[in-house]
Amino acid sequence: MSCQNSPALKVKSLFNGTDFSGWEGDTLTIWRVEDKTIVGGSLNNTVAHNYFLCTIDTYDDFILKLKIKLTGDEGFINYGIQFRSRRMNDPDYEMVGYQADFGEAYWVSLYDESRRNKTLIAPDAVKVLEWVNSNDWNDYEIRAEGRRIRLFINGHQSVDYTEDDLNIPQYGLIGIQIHGGGKAQVYVKDITIQELK
Template identity: 25%
Template sequence: MCMKFSFVPAYLIGSLLVLECNAIAANQSETNSPPPGFTSLLNGKDLSGWKGLVGDPKSRSEMSEEDLSAAQSNADVRMREHWKVVDGILEFDGKGDSLCTVKDYENFELYVDFKILPKGDSGIYLRGSPQVQIWDPESNNIGSGGLYNNKNHPSEPLVMADNPVGEWNTFRIKMVGNLVTVWLNGKLVVDATPLENYWEPDKPIYPTGQIELQNHGNNLYFRNVYIKELP
């Protein structure tokens, strides 16, 4: 029995290899590759640009420079015990405190991919204030993305837009002045709603502050954290 062999021209083999390499590059760029105009807050290797949590905006403002510096050093040691970067993904073991940007931000647009486990409960603090909610919607009968700590303005998301627990979700968060707009997985869940001052309810939200990744005692994952500062 004779076997027939198909002839594949060399130029076609070369084209296939180029396509394969392009596909690999595209897959690699899905992690830690900010869109135009945005800056990545994660370098994919370590925790540069991040610090541990010290108190809250009010308590920090009341500390002396010396006391704040000492407290920050201790918080950074604790932070590195529980947060780490693995294969470009930020992982939290559920046993420490929030992870905070070294830099303070005023008006901005933020992209964040997150993933939680069953019964997970987390959030993103804006200007050091709670929070854009992240949690297991099946355990709470309400979706993620709402301004959970609001008392006088809407606190719940407009729709439930979460992907199943264990899958990646994407936030797009825009904050201008005291107004916050949130999209979750492409769906509008918060529409230009004031974020209230949790720490000092009689005052407006702080004009600037750090961004914090918060969690309540469960494993948590973040990737592709991109920010664009706005006028």
């Protein structure tokens, strides 16, 4: 059997379009499913703090693809995709790990959430705005292969990062974040993953 036909390399959907099977988070007040789309946050009320909807399963090397849209114009409008991450115990709503960022001042950059608390690498701030569809759908892709991480938006590579800290775990949960401090909504659909080993 060739590698291309290996079951481990097949693309699978992470969201069935109808409910939160395979995911966990605050699905009573923050996260909901509308028209085969995951929706988080609110345009009427300020999001109190970061909220995450997470996969139940963990992943290490993969190609993750999804369509995203971020709307809102009051407060800090930001969203992120956690990967190779874990839930924190205190506070229990937060996560630790890599974040593929999307939003004000962080467009398609790589951030280290609740660990080093800094942007690890960011694209050219002017160029990336030419690639992003503001208040509309965007194709986001995360490639995590060994210690190398690449982010793509609408077919354009924004960052290429290699982790040199051997103590940083290279596996974990995938999560969708709505950032606290703004009246904003994030929309996510067509979430697929291709595991690379």
